[in-house]
Amino acid sequence: MDFAAQIAMARYERIGEILGRCMERVEKPESFSDMIDKVVLDRYLGIPVFLTLMWAVFQFAFSVSAPFSDAVDVFFSACSDWAKNTITDPQLASLIGDGIFGGLGFVLVFLPPIAFVFMALAVLEDTGYLSRAAFVMDRAMTKVGLQGKSFIPMLLGFGCNVPAIMATRTIENEIDRKITIMVNPLMSCSARLPVYILFAGVFFEKYAGAVITSMYLLGILLAALMATLFRKLVFGGKPSPLLLEMPPYTVPTLRGVFTSAWVRTRVFLKKAATVLFIGAIAIWFLSTHPWQATEGGSVVENSYAAVIGHAVEPLIRPLGLDWTAGIALFAGFMAKEIVVGTLGIVYGVGEENVASAIVSHFTPASALAMMVITLIYLPCLATIGILRQELGGWKWTGFVVAYELVLAYMVAGIVFLGCKLVGVA
Amino acid sequence: MKLSEVEPGSVVVIADVHGNPEVRKKLLDMGLIKGAEVKVVRNAPLKDPMEIEVKGYNLSIRKVEAEKVLVVER
Amino acid sequence: MIRTALAGNPNVGKSVIFNALTGAKQKIGNWPGVTVEKKEGICNYKGTEIQVTDLPGIYSLTASSIDEKIARDYILDEKPDVVVDIVDASNIERNLYLTMQLMEMEANLVIALNKMDLAESKGYRIDVRKLSNEIGLPVVPMVAIRNEGVEELKQTVVHAANSPKKPAIRYSDEVEEAIGEMEKKVTKERILPEYPSRFVAIKLLEGDKTILEKAGKRTEV
Ligand SMILES: Nc1nc2c(ncn2[C@@H]2O[C@H](COP(=O)(O)OP(=O)(O)O)[C@@H](O)[C@H]2O)c(=O)[nH]1
Ligand SMILES: [Mg+2]
Numbered sequence: 001m002d003f004a005a006q007i008a009m010a011r012y013e014r015i016g017e018i019l020g021r022c023m024e025r026v027e028k029p030e031s032f033s034d035m036i037d038k039v040v041l042d043r044y045l046g047i048p049v050f051l052t053l054m055w056a057v058f059q060f061a062f063s064v065s066a067p068f069s070d071a072v073d074v075f076f077s078a079c080s081d082w083a084k085n086t087i088t089d090p091q092l093a094s095l096i097g098d099g100i101f102g103g104l105g106f107v108l109v110f111l112p113p114i115a116f117v118f119m120a121l122a123v124l125e126d127t128g129y130l131s132r133a134a135f136v137m138d139r140a141m142t143k144v145g146l147q148g149k150s151f152i153p154m155l156l157g158f159g160c161n162v163p164a165i166m167a168t169r170t171i172e173n174e175i176d177r178k179i180t181i182m183v184n185p186l187m188s189c190s191a192r193l194p195v196y197i198l199f200a201g202v203f204f205e206k207y208a209g210a211v212i213t214s215m216y217l218l219g220i221l222l223a224a225l226m227a228t229l230f231r232k233l234v235f236g237g238k239p240s241p242l243l244l245e246m247p248p249y250t251v252p253t254l255r256g257v258f259t260s261a262w263v264r265t266r267v268f269l270k271k272a273a274t275v276l277f278i279g280a281i282a283i284w285f286l287s288t289h290p291w292q293a294t295e296g297g298s299v300v301e302n303s304y305a306a307v308i309g310h311a312v313e314p315l316i317r318p319l320g321l322d323w324t325a326g327i328a329l330f331a332g333f334m335a336k337e338i339v340v341g342t343l344g345i346v347y348g349v350g351e352e353n354v355a356s357a358i359v360s361h362f363t364p365a366s367a368l369a370m371m372v373i374t375l376i377y378l379p380c381l382a383t384i385g386i387l388r389q390e391l392g393g394w395k396w397t398g399f400v401v402a403y404e405l406v407l408a409y410m411v412a413g414i415v416f417l418g419c420k421l422v423g424v425a
Numbered sequence: 426m427k428l429s430e431v432e433p434g435s436v437v438v439i440a441d442v443h444g445n446p447e448v449r450k451k452l453l454d455m456g457l458i459k460g461a462e463v464k465v466v467r468n469a470p471l472k473d474p475m476e477i478e479v480k481g482y483n484l485s486i487r488k489v490e491a492e493k494v495l496v497v498e499r
Numbered sequence: 500m501i502r503t504a505l506a507g508n509p510n511v512g513k514s515v516i517f518n519a520l521t522g523a524k525q526k527i528g529n530w531p532g533v534t535v536e537k538k539e540g541i542c543n544y545k546g547t548e549i550q551v552t553d554l555p556g557i558y559s560l561t562a563s564s565i566d567e568k569i570a571r572d573y574i575l576d577e578k579p580d581v582v583v584d585i586v587d588a589s590n591i592e593r594n595l596y597l598t599m600q601l602m603e604m605e606a607n608l609v610i611a612l613n614k615m616d617l618a619e620s621k622g623y624r625i626d627v628r629k630l631s632n633e634i635g636l637p638v639v640p641m642v643a644i645r646n647e648g649v650e651e652l653k654q655t656v657v658h659a660a661n662s663p664k665k666p667a668i669r670y671s672d673e674v675e676e677a678i679g680e681m682e683k684k685v686t687k688e689r690i691l692p693e694y695p696s697r698f699v700a701i702k703l704l705e706g707d708k709t710i711l712e713k714a715g716k717r718t719e720v
Contacts, residue, residue, distance in 0.1 A: 008453035447563055
């Protein structure tokens with residue numbers, strides 16, 4: 001026998017001696033915890049119970065938190081309006097109203113879902129169900145290069161990638177955690193849905209539902225593919241062993257749950273929030289300047305953002321997209337929620353009439369390409385801030401941005417050409 | 426016999442632990458040492474991983490790792 | 500000021516104890532270069548300031564994972580005055596495995612024996628005084644979720660800082676023989692002299708990669 005085994009045995013032997021002299025074990029009937037597990041981890045009930053709980057977690061994280069986010073939004077919109085109405089210098093009014101208050105609102109709307117995600121996670125962790133959830137899902141997740149504990153962060157990605165990526169903190173294994181973070185932006189967050197609804201609704205009428213669903217499925221498929229690839233190519237293909245302790249169930253304490261949620265939420269405020277705020281101001285500047293040319297920030301066509309839109313046009317031309325799509329995608333980099341709104345501004349029609357305006361700028365094939373790009377192309381600014389925080393620097397964040405751009409271009413290209421081949425214009 | 430093949434409900438004794446040094450060390454650290462009693466509690470709903478009881482606590486272990494643990498009847 | 504580090508397996512109640520000790524006065528950051536959370540805080544016992552650093556939850560000190568590496572390097576290189584080893588009483592056998600390794604490192608240890616309530620309901624009757632005598636270290640029984648034992652822990656930490664204890668831990672003769680031989684070599688060739696020689700010997704015998712690397716940088720082992 002080698003020394004590693006010998007000393008492990010020697011240590012346990014020594015422990016046995018010590019405990020033999022100071023501890024007695026009284027046989028106890030089957031514990032409460034074991035009885036719960038008989039149901040919760042049952043061969044047939046295990047998965048339904050798991051899915052029900054996951055549904056509840058998702059609802060709690062995004063539906064229950066929504067009114068709080070709305071309140072934040074309303075508050076900062078009001079601040080913004082107030083600033084614009086009271087400050088006489090229009091450029092300063094725009095800076096304070098749209099830039100600063102707009103930026104603050106943009107950053108702080110993430111606070112409620114983050115806090116709620118962490119409360120839900122703390123409850124799962126403290127009750128002891130989190131490791132059971134991993135136990136139930138591990139098999140399925142290892143098939144796609146992830147592991148049991150990746151499931152919850154991936155699921156939360158459908159709501160918003162920011163709290164989802166922060167939720168990977170429950171994954172102890174560094175490589176597993178990195179991979180889960182890196183593919184998370186491929187889970188289609190709720191901010192991308194309006195883009196799908198618009199384009200699918202206009203160009204695929206009857207089949208809109210199917211087209212939208214396939215965007216979500218495409219995201220999942222690509223996440224699985226990339227996770228497998230990353231594990232093989234970037235991390236040397238070594239699967240990390242899963243040795244997960246299954247602690248007895250306990251009743252969580254309110255204080256414990258709140259402390260844990262608060263402590264983790266504070267990390268977001270302290271770290272990511274500053275990066276995001278600066279980014280928000282930068283984007284405000286690009287879309288409203290040069291001040292004269294944009295006539296005080298109202299003619300987007302003449303802004304630096306439009307310059308960028310035109311600059312990317314040659315790149316996206318082969319996908320059937322023009323510079324208006326370029327500006328919308330650039331704006332989407334700030335937050336995917338504003339892609340539709342930006343198109344409205346660019347076409348000068350307002351958000352309600354975008355539908356009729358896009359008909360002349362897109363075809364069914366290029367609309368599909370646009371949806372695919374929106375799904376994949378770039379993590380939004382907030383996600384980039386979180387990626388940097390959780391991946392520990394710009395190196396891996398840059399990697400994520402780069403692979404997503406390339407992937408978006410490739411997949412959109414395939415979809416566009418595929419459409420042409422089967423005769424969809 | 427491999428630990429991965431043991432039916433839920435049975436109690437067995439570890440005879441040897443193989444595997445690459447890193448994984449093996451990990452298993453040893455978690456108490457999967459020669460002579461230790463292990464109870465197989467259940468398999469996950471998707472058959473893998475499995476839950477075992479060792480050294481007075483419950484541990485989830487994947488079948489690939491459990492294959493590296495050789496056990497004998499008590 | 501006394502510098503302490505909290506060590507222990509995952510899920511032993513480390514966060515609860517850290518919060519009970521430091522309250523709202525805590526600083527969250529990351530360990531340098533990695534994405535593992537680092538928490539620090541300050542508490543006070545009768546006028547003595549105690550600085551508390553929360554180490555990642557770990558099962559072993561072989562440095563095979565980043566968490567283990569952080570914990571081990573911190574104890575070896577930062578040399579905290581006291582290491583509080585939090586042991587889950589309801590899972591005592593496996594938890595003491597880390598204690599054995601912390602003793603091998605010759606850290607100045609205090610054992611916080613947490614979850615005494617759970618141990619009881621599991622049918623474990625632990626004689627704390629005897630346990631303390633057996634391993635030669637102070638042991639503080641705790642039920643951290645009910646705040647029981649927190650003051651005693653502070654008191655014990657202050658006491659331990661003033662009178663450090665590093666009891667030897669001895670294994671079977673066969674193992675000791677191997678360790679002894681390697682230790683001689685370690686001392687003679689001055690391999691990693693800044694660390695305890697017995698600890699270095701054990702790690703070299705275990706084939707611990709990071710220690711082998713560290714040693715190899717200076718001498719050929
Ligand atoms: N019964 C009992 N549970 C405890 C005690 N201390 C902590 N816990 C629970 O143990 C779980 C893990 O605690 P936590 O502090 O998060 O552990 P950590 O992983 O070591 O930081 C939580 O559900 C706590 O509520 C205790 O003294 N008794
Ligand atoms: Mg904790």
